[in-house]
Amino acid sequence: MKNIIKNTAILTVITLVAGVLLGYVYDITKEPIAQAKEAAKNEAYQTVMAEADAFEAMEVETVDLGTGCDVNEVVAANAGSELKGYVITTTSHDGYGGDVQVSVGIAADGTVKGIEMLAISETAGLGMNATTPEFKSQYAEKLVDAFTVTKTGAAADNEIDAISGATITSNAVTNAVNTAISYFNNVLGGSL
Numbered sequence: 078m079k080n081i082i083k084n085t086a087i088l089t090v091i092t093l094v095a096g097v098l099l100g101y102v103y104d105i106t107k108e109p110i111a112q113a114k115e116a117a118k119n120e121a122y123q124t125v126m127a128e129a130d131a132f133e134a135m136e137v138e139t140v141d142l143g144t145g146c147d148v149n150e151v152v153a154a155n156a157g158s159e160l161k162g163y164v165i166t167t168t169s170h171d172g173y174g175g176d177v178q179v180s181v182g183i184a185a186d187g188t189v190k191g192i193e194m195l196a197i198s199e200t201a202g203l204g205m206n207a208t209t210p211e212f213k214s215q216y217a218e219k220l221v222d223a224f225t226v227t228k229t230g231a232a233a234d235n236e237i238d239a240i241s242g243a244t245i246t247s248n249a250v251t252n253a254v255n256t257a258i259s260y261f262n263n264v265l266g267g268s269l
Contacts (some may be wrong), residue, residue: 078127118180122164125182129154129161145170145191145229146256151265154182161185163255164267166195172249174198177207179250181257182217187267188220192254197246204246212240212247216254222262223255 096159122132132152142148150166162184169177175198192213199205206212218223221235226247231238239247261267 078239086158089185102147110202117143118166118195121180122154122182124193125180125191126154126162126164126184128192130165134206135163140260140264142256142259142263144252144256144259146253148256148260149178151260162190162233163261165260166236167253167256167260168196169249169253169256171252172197172199173245174200175203177246177249177253179253181254183257183261186220187258187261188218189216189254189258190252191217194250199246204243206240206243207246207250212250221258224260226251 094104100261126132135151135153137148137151140148144215147168147170148165149168151259152164154161154164158246162182164180164182166178166180171177176196177199178194178196180193180195184190184193188201194208194213197205197208197238199207213232215237220236224235226239226244227236237247237251
């Protein structure tokens with residue numbers, strides 16, 4: 078009986094100490110992690126809208142665009158006092174390894190300037206190839222209403238060549254990009 082009480086007390090102390098230490102580590106790392114995420118987001122914005130020098134957060138209107146993706150954030154991309162376009166961050170829930178979050182730069186005339194992944198956890202060597210410049214560049218400098226994924230090679234501006242062995246990831250990224258285009262056209266009023 079004494080051993081049970083002794084072991085219980087030891088485990089309780091260990092649990093309390095571990096809990097206090099975890100709370101302390103969380104408090105120490107919370108701010109640097111938030112700063113790192115904000116810096117990564119700003120870097121992504123600059124990547125997809127290189128001509129902008131300032132980004133101003135806008136209120137996201139909740140609308141059903143019929144894509145199954147979420148619009149997380151919208152920022153106006155400015156160069157001085159001139160509005161160059163928007164960066165729209167969307168999340169597709171259809172990735173093979175989970176959610177895929179993408180920032181899409183859309184110029185004033187509706188041209189997709191580029192995309193950048195903010196969150197992706199796909200299979201290494203397959204779905205993670207969506208982060209390569211070769212795949213992402215398929216979306217850049219295209220003025221389309223929507224992209225489609227093809228397995229036979231992209232022949233038209235609106236076609237995206239699927240990643241071999243990762244069609245699910247290709248579709249998830251494309252759906253996220255299409256959601257941004259749809260938000261631009263239907264909520265932000267299309268061409269500025």
